[in-house]
Amino acid sequence: MNLLEELPIDTSLNPSNHPNPSLWQVNENSYQVQFECMASDCSILIECKQIDLVKAAANSAVIEAWRIEHKFSRYQTDNTFAEIHSKTDIIQTLDDETTQLMIFADHAYHASQGLFDITSGILRRGWHFDGSNNLPETSTIKELLTNVGWAKLGWDPSNPNQLTLPKGMELDFGGIGKEYAVDKMLLVIRKILSQTTSAILVNCGGDLACSGKRLNGESWKVGIEAVNDQTKAKHIVALSSGALATSGDSRRFLLKDGIRYSHILNPITGWAITDAPRSVTVAAPTCINAGIISTLALLQGTEAENFLSSLNMPHWLSR
Amino acid sequence: MIKHSKPILAAAISSCLLISSSLWATDITPLASAKAAPHQTVKLPEYQTNQNVSLDMEKGKVILVDFWASWCGPCRESFPWMTSMQAKYKDQGLKVIAINLDQEKDQALDFLDEFKPGFSVLFDSQAELPEDFGVIGMPTSFLIDRQGNIRATHIGFHQKNIDEYESAIAKLLAEKEE
């Protein structure tokens, strides 16, 4: 793989000050773009004859990913996330994109009977997944739970762009943000390359989506990271369409009395899920779809396998 | 245009929220009142393989049957979309079959050469199928469920409706197999 060039991106479109993406040539008519986003190493593989289009597509995709990252980041003061949380207990109007994400979160909340809840982010304040055995106090969790619950939001699906956020509550799009960014990047690239023949794979730290088969008719071969040995791929998955997403807790957990507490928290009990699989990978038409199913599978704990097999969706699981 | 389409989309999505059991605004015909697709056994030559194939050979899959012709502008627009749908939902069991109705096959071949479809194309140069399917515009596409019933019909191809088309496909794919 040869480094061709750096793709300079205007600083105004790089609010989080990432290094510029780099463009690599893999083969003739096959390119890879590497960049950072959402604390992951991301790459875009594009097979296409027209390098100028590849560059244009990569540029737009990276800008899109950085835009999403910045927009919903919890660590910024000048973004949409901060703006939403600065207005509590009053009706505010959400932009189109946030509205659509809220609609999605609503469906996910109801479909999972409350197990997926974007208001549960603040529970993390009670949990420190450092591999130690320090479980939080029950009272701490109870306290935090008063500010958790999708149903407590002033939000109604018939008027989805109006939100009243009760003081103390927090919305966390982090659980779906990376998958959403992957899908959006693929969309942006596809659009730019729509007039030509191409094959695309977008990968952000294991959450990935492709445009279809490779130009030679073969599937993309994707390695799923093993739990114990992060350097060696465990499963090789052949992906010819759609997307993959992986959820897991291989690096973040608590261990007490031989029970492994995963970093996945049940928003109803406020308690960490025990006996969850180490990692779950799911294939679905879109990355956000794969991501939410894999997250829900983790939340099933011991029932994860049964849950996944009942869905009839391709999946790979390791304990 | 862009400004215009988003509220429509938002309206479409929010309107489907009113239907508690389903998310889709598309006009999917309920199984009970759906009609079986006609001419499922008629064999037509396939562009990619030169074999004669029929719709019933794909039974068990969700089939998007699209009637098109090379001279039809919207058909041109639908080709990249159908290619991407075929790629995206192949593993879930989607089969896109585009039936060409050109009377001059050469024109169809030139078109296919240019657009390189990523889905199956059949030639119906005698127009055996469209009458009974009820094609009333070009293109017209029919979504056929795993049991061979016509469950949705789309006349024309409108960029602004592609999310609706895709939702219909996703819904039929998710319907349980019997």
Add this chain to the structure above:
Amino acid sequence: MRRIIHIVGLLALPIIVSGCSDLGVKPWERDVLAQQEMNLISDPLESSLDDHIYFSKEASSGGKGFGGGGCGCN
């Protein structure tokens, strides 16, 4: 004479309209009609230049058609 022509002309209109239902083609038989050349006004700019000349040289103007034909897609 003039009146007769008027009446004949106006009578022809409903006859043509009602006679139409038997005419026509199937949606997939519009290949020829879909050609740009088969638009009733296939060169609007050229027609507008002609109309401009005739308008300034003759007493009659207008009354002509508007586009029509095309692929009649969807």
Add this chain to the structure above:
Amino acid sequence: MAGKDLEVVAVAVTKKTHKNRELAQLLTAASCALISGLSQGVNAADSWDVDSAFLLYSESDGRVSAAEPVISATKNFDEETKLTFKIAADTLTGASPNGATASDHVQTFTSPSGKGSYNAAAGEQPLDDTFKDTRIALSTNWAAPINRDWAYGVGGYLSKEHDYQSLGLNGSLSRYLNQKNTTLTLGLNLSNDTVNPEGGVPTGLVQVPLSNSDSEFTQRSDSENKNLVDAVFGVTQVINRSTIMQFNYALSTSSGYLTDPYKILSVIDDNAGANFGGNFQSGGRDLYLYEKRPDSRLKQSIYWQTKHQFENDNILDVSYRYMFDDWGVNSHTIDAKYRFRFDNQYLEPQLRWYTQSKADFYHRYLNSSDYSSADFASADYRLGDLDTYTLGLKYGYKFADETEFYTRLSLYHQESSGDKGYGKLTTQELYPGLDAAMLIVGYKF
């Protein structure tokens, strides 16, 4: 008992499986709505079509010549939704007949502004050569479907020259029937025009004064208005795979100032004597009157057009128009084009024949004995008995990238006829013909 328990468990599992499947369906659809839904912003694959043409028009004997570039750009939102902008400019130079008859002596005419004069030699058709104008016209049109059965269009235009402005609005509504084989269209066009002639608006049927110091000039108003309402009802019918036909009925009313402020009439002496048939003298000079037309006009027309493509791909395009109005003008127009098509080229001969009968108030000249009793009069040959013929040949070339170049040369011939006059007037050529050539070059991309 054990069997029963197993059954219960099995049912529970099936139920759970079923519920999970529904959950998966719902999430798949919600994801797809989220991702494909937001894709709208990146989706617009809109394209522009540009159509441009240039016209050169030149009349024989150095009369009017005109150059007109025109360009239109259409933004296609989809197959049927379009926004078109068009801009045209034209410059006219040269001389046009002022309406007076030729005479056996040199005639002197006051220029329209009243600031000068021009002459016509004995036996020559009087031409006003102060004629010079530049026009800019802008128009825009939006066309879109309402649903599968209905479509509409709206548009507006503005045109401006130094002595004339026109502002218009138009709309149309179409209804498709019979699987789009029949289209009914109703079109409406409203226009408001302002004339502000050089030298002001002259008083009709009053003697043309010698100069602008005359009270006829000083009392003039600067401008006049006219309003036009046009309605067209049309039926377009597909006859068979290669034939399409259109039938239109149009009604057009105009009201307000419909007179041509620059046209005049000669008054001819019909008193027996030496000057019988000569220019009538008034105030020691030849008498010319400003023309005057009625202040309303109702036109109706019937139009039929058919296009047919033959087995060999050649195309015949024939149209006929019959038009009549309450000014007494009747006209017939037949236009035929036949396109020979070769691979990416075509050759198209064109023929057009037009004939009109004169308006009731058209007079080649007025008589000295009764000119003062005329209510309306115009000697504009365009309101007289007129036959015109156009013979053209068009050639076009289509490039591989679907752009098209074409050029056309047409010869246009006019023949007027009418009352031959009396006395000295009979020796004058009252109805000179006109020959003109038109060259159009166009490029579509």
